[in-house]
Amino acid sequence: MFSDLSQSPLSKNLQRLFVLRNIAIIAQCLTFAIVYWTIDIVIPWARMISVVALLALLNLLTWVRLHRKWPVTHTEFFLQLLIDVLALSTLLYFSGGSTNPFISLFLLPLTIAAATLPWRYTWVMATITIACYTLLLFIYVPLPHEHSNHLIEFALHVSGMWLAFVLSTVIIAWFVVRMSSSIRDRDRDLAKAREQALRNEQIIALGTLAAGAAHELGTPLSTMAVVTGELQQEYKNDVEFQNNIHILRDQIAHCKQTLTQLLAKAGQDRTEHGSELPVDEFLDQVLDKWKLIRPSVKFAYQCTGTQPAPRIMDNQLLSQSILNLLNNAADASTKCIEIKSHWENLMLHLEIIDDGEGLSAEAMQRAGEAFFSSKTPGQGFGIGLFLANANIERFGGSVRLFNLESGGACTQVVLPLLE
Known part of the structure; x- marks a missing residue:
């Protein structure tokens, strides 16, 4: 879906958060439908549905943002998590506050922040979630309660707690596993980059030494070429000596040609002159x-x-x-x-x-x-x-x-x- 995006860790984490938010929106809609059609309970449906609709609109904007090649910052990712906390707090406010069994879902954004963001953002997120939980202890719209249905309501509350635990466990496990996989991929890429950098340094060192040796060998080879040329002229009548000098001059010419090619090819890109x-x-x-x-x-x-x-x-x-x-x-x-x-x-x-x-x-x-x-x-x-x-x-x-x-x-x- 996001094949053209930057592969930075924060970009990947924002993609995962987008997927998690989609799952949360679908789960909230299903929960609303089940409660509305199976349980005779009066709560401010319009306001709660408005919150979910706004969250869906935000996720649509996030989807559009993910298709832009802008770098994802820690602040942006923190604000995305903060919006989820505020949306959850609003839904809990309209549905019983701290008595709602889904109150434990506050742990999800805190866990994600701890796994992905620097410690300062994590502590700010912890403070905000604690503050929201504390406020919901005193300020909330209570759920309707009938003493005749006490056992049924208690069973529903326990079932809600179980469902909240299952959702939290699955989402945290999924996110942490994907995070660990990203960290391993990053470490492997860093190790490969360090190895490549070390190899490049060694190649540069060898190239520098080779260029220096080529320059230093140029003078002795030129001297040898001049001396052998004079000897060839001086002993023209000695056939065996001429043959040996000819072989020696050929070897010197081959060495000079090799050094010339070495200097000429230094620094050329593999696609040039090929x-x-x-x-x-x-x-x-x-x-x-x-x-x-x-x-x-x-x-x-x-x-x-x-x-x-x-x-x-x-x-x-x-x-x-x-x-x-x-x-x-x-x-x-x-x-x-x-x-x-x-x-x-x-x-x-x-x-x-x-x-x-x-x-x-x-x-x-x-x-x-x-x-x-x-x-x-x-x-x-x-x-x-x-x-x-x-x-x-x-x-x-x-x-x-x-x-x-x-x-x-x-x-x-x-x-x-x-x-």
Whole structure:
């Protein structure tokens, strides 16, 4: 009903209060009908019906207000509860005051205030309800009483007390349960937000260090390029030396190109400078690049899915993240890596299976944490899996690691595809 509303706790509570007030109005109308048609009693019906009509009009205005994107304040919510207290007090005034068995319904707005509002509002509400109850001890329109029907009236009074208790219990339980559910949802969202903020801080720190390292490495690489160029010119007749210098210059050029791309891509949004590719073509490009980086690694690739293949964002961060996962599997594998890809319903399922020793209990628990590595010291920095997981989650995907019963570990990647 209120799908477009703000999901703040007070907005949700006002929605619940709107529903509770509807239930109260219906219950009051049913009670009036039963009393009017089954019990011969004279009370100011017109005034009581006017109070219920005004309460219904207020709830209609609340319904209109709920469809506006205005923030709900503590004061507004308190005033809504206060109107319910005044309406209940007026109805009780015309129907016996403190002798009315429904007098215990004063506990409902007080309980809701205690569960949803700051303590100051709660104490004000407690003072108001106590004052209303106290006034109704002395000021009220008494109910007609006949001594000949004393037992029947007493039975009706006890039945009314029972009904008031049942209504109070059900409404309080329902409201408190929904409140607890909202609190748990809020705590879960806050925990997720804190985790995301911490991860963003770590990514920013890594990006800052990477940019600094790129600038610092630029000068030595330029110096090495100049020196190797002079050596290449100086020893032109030495064929073996020329071959070695050529390889060295190619490696230096590759390092400089990597640093240039690192600096150029820093800070770019994932949707900028990114084209779309069929998912099978994208995976082929990633594997071709990986074969150049790790030519000694043996792997078997299996690709299944509907044709024509859906498209995926061709983004350097995404491809680099998959490369990081492939490199981790290559480091853990002893003989061969098995890679499986399958797409359906605009979702890509990628599995990278190695034949290594599998993940230890600590690695299973801490996999994906920044600067945690299960490799021997000096063999890994503990940031490849962390950055891969962070980037894939930014694209709406997920990464899961688990051990296989047959041995080895499996890295499972799920990524959304484009329509």
